Amino acid sequence: MLKYLEAVSKIRGLASPFPVETVPLTSADNRVLARPVFADRDYPPFDRSAMDGIAIRLADYQQGAREFHIAETIFAGSEATVALEEGTCYRIMTGAPCPPSADAVVRNEDITYISSQQVRVQSEQVVPKQHIAQQGEDLTKGDRALAAPCRCDVSAIGTLAALGVNNVPVYANPSVAIVTTGNEVVDIGRQPNRFQIRNSNQYLLRSLCCRWGLPIGLCQHAPDDPAILRETLGQALDHHITIINGGVSAGDADYVPQVLADLGVETLFHKVLIKPGKPILVGTTPNGGIVFALPGNPLSCLVTFKLFVEEYLWCCYGFAHTRLKKAQLLNYRPKKTSLDEFFPVFREIHTDGYTWRPHHGSGDITAAVGCDGIGWHPQNRRDIKANEVISILSLSSF
Ligand code: AMP
Numbered sequence: 001m002l003k004y005l006e007a008v009s010k011i012r013g014l015a016s017p018f019p020v021e022t023v024p025l026t027s028a029d030n031r032v033l034a035r036p037v038f039a040d041r042d043y044p045p046f047d048r049s050a051m052d053g054i055a056i057r058l059a060d061y062q063q064g065a066r067e068f069h070i071a072e073t074i075f076a077g078s079e080a081t082v083a084l085e086e087g088t089c090y091r092i093m094t095g096a097p098c099p100p101s102a103d104a105v106v107r108n109e110d111i112t113y114i115s116s117q118q119v120r121v122q123s124e125q126v127v128p129k130q131h132i133a134q135q136g137e138d139l140t141k142g143d144r145a146l147a148a149p150c151r152c153d154v155s156a157i158g159t160l161a162a163l164g165v166n167n168v169p170v171y172a173n174p175s176v177a178i179v180t181t182g183n184e185v186v187d188i189g190r191q192p193n194r195f196q197i198r199n200s201n202q203y204l205l206r207s208l209c210c211r212w213g214l215p216i217g218l219c220q221h222a223p224d225d226p227a228i229l230r231e232t233l234g235q236a237l238d239h240h241i242t243i244i245n246g247g248v249s250a251g252d253a254d255y256v257p258q259v260l261a262d263l264g265v266e267t268l269f270h271k272v273l274i275k276p277g278k279p280i281l282v283g284t285t286p287n288g289g290i291v292f293a294l295p296g297n298p299l300s301c302l303v304t305f306k307l308f309v310e311e312y313l314w315c316c317y318g319f320a321h322t323r324l325k326k327a328q329l330l331n332y333r334p335k336k337t338s339l340d341e342f343f344p345v346f347r348e349i350h351t352d353g354y355t356w357r358p359h360h361g362s363g364d365i366t367a368a369v370g371c372d373g374i375g376w377h378p379q380n381r382r383d384i385k386a387n388e389v390i391s392i393l394s395l396s397s398f
Pocket residue numbers: 180181182184185197198199200201202245246247248249251294295296297298363
C-alpha cells in the first residue's frame with residue numbers, strides 16, 4: 001500500500017497542462033493565468049506627482065529660496081504649458097505629470113499660502129525627486145508584470161486592468177462529474193427514515209469544486225447496484241474528472257472498484273496509508289480522464305479531495321511550489337497509528353497559530369465546521385508537541 005507522499009507523486013506524474021482559453025477580464029476572477037503578461041509601456045508612464053502640493057526647482061530651495069511664485073496649476077490628465085523659471089513653482093495635483101523643469105514636490109501640508117499666487121515652503125528638508133513617482137520605476141515597457149501560472153486574485157485583476165489586458169489567457173477548467181453512492185443515502189429534499197442519511201457529500205463536493213471554478217457537468221446519485229452504477233459511471237467518465245463518493249472500501253456493497261475496472265478504468269492506486277481516507281482509489285479512464293473514488297465519510301471525503309483532487313488540479317495548472325503551508329500547532333497531538341494522519345485545524349485569532357480538536361471519527365458531520373485547514377501528522381511522528389510547526393493545507397483552494 002502506498003504512503004501519502006508516494007500517492008501524491010503518482011498523481012503529479014499524471015498531471016499535464018490544461019488547455020488554454022481566453023476569457024474577458026470580468027470573468028477572470030480566480031482563474032489561473034496561463035501566459036506571462038508584459039508591460040505595454042512604462043509604469044508610471046510619466047513622472048507623476050504622488051502628492052497634492054507644489055512642484056519646485058530643487059536648486060532654488062538649496063540656494064535658500066523659501067517663497068515661490070505660482071506659475072501654473074497642473075491637474076491630473078493635463079500637462080504644463082510653461083517651464084519653471086527661478087523662484088517659481090507649479091501647483092500640482094496627485095496624478096498630474098511633473099514637468100522636467102521641476103524636480104521635487106512639496107506637500108500641501110508643508111506649505112503656507114502668502115497670497116493666491118505666492119507660497120512659502122515650511123519643510124526643513126527637500127530631497128531630489130521627493131513625492132515624484134518616476135517614469136518606469138514600477139515597470140519598464142516589456143518587463144514581465146505577471147508570471148504564469150498565477151491565480152487571478154484581486155491584485156492580479158487590478159494589474160491586468162492597468163496593463164489593458166481585456167482578454168485574459170487562462171487555463172480551461174476541467175469539467176467534473178460527481179457521483180455519490182449508497183443505498184442509505186437520500187437526497188436532502190427528502191425526509192430520511194431512521195436508517196438513512198442525507199447526501200451531504202454531494203453538496204460538500206459541489207462546494208469544493210465551486211472554489212476552483214470547476215463546471216459540474218453531471219451530478220448524480222446511484223444506489224449500491226452494480227448495473228445502475230455501471231450505467232451512471234459510464235456517463236460520468238466522459239468528463240475530464242470524475243469524483244465518486246462511497247462504495248470504494250471493502251464492504252460487500254462496495255462495487256465501485258469492480259465497476260470501474262469493467263469500464264476500462266486503470267487503477268493508479270487503491271488504498272493509501274492515511275487516516276482518514278484510506279480506501280481511496282485513483283484511476284485513469286480509456287479516454288484520458290481521471291477518476292477519484294473517495295470514501296463516503298464526510299471528513300474522509302473532504303480530506304481526500306484536499307489531498308489528491310487538489311494536488312492534481314494544482315499540477316495541471318502548472319504550479320511548481322508546494323501547496324503545504326507551515327503553521328504552528330498550539331496544542332499537543334498524540335498519534336497511535338503508523339499512518340499519515342490528517343485533521344481539521346482552527347486558527348486562533350489572538351496568537352496566529354492553529355489548534356486541533358478531537359472528534360469521534362470521520363463520520364462526524366461537524367468535525368471540520370469552522371476549520372481553516374487540514375493539518376498533517378506525518379506517519380513517522382508519534383506525537384506533535386505543543387507549538388511545533390507543522391504543514392497544513394489551507395481550506396481556501398490556493
Ligand atoms: P462508504 O464509503 O460507502 O462505505 O460509506 C462510509 C460512510 O459514509 C457510511 O456511513 C455512509 O453512510 C457515509 N456516506 C456515504 N456516502 C455519503 C454521502 N453522499 N453523504 C454523507 N455520508 C455518506
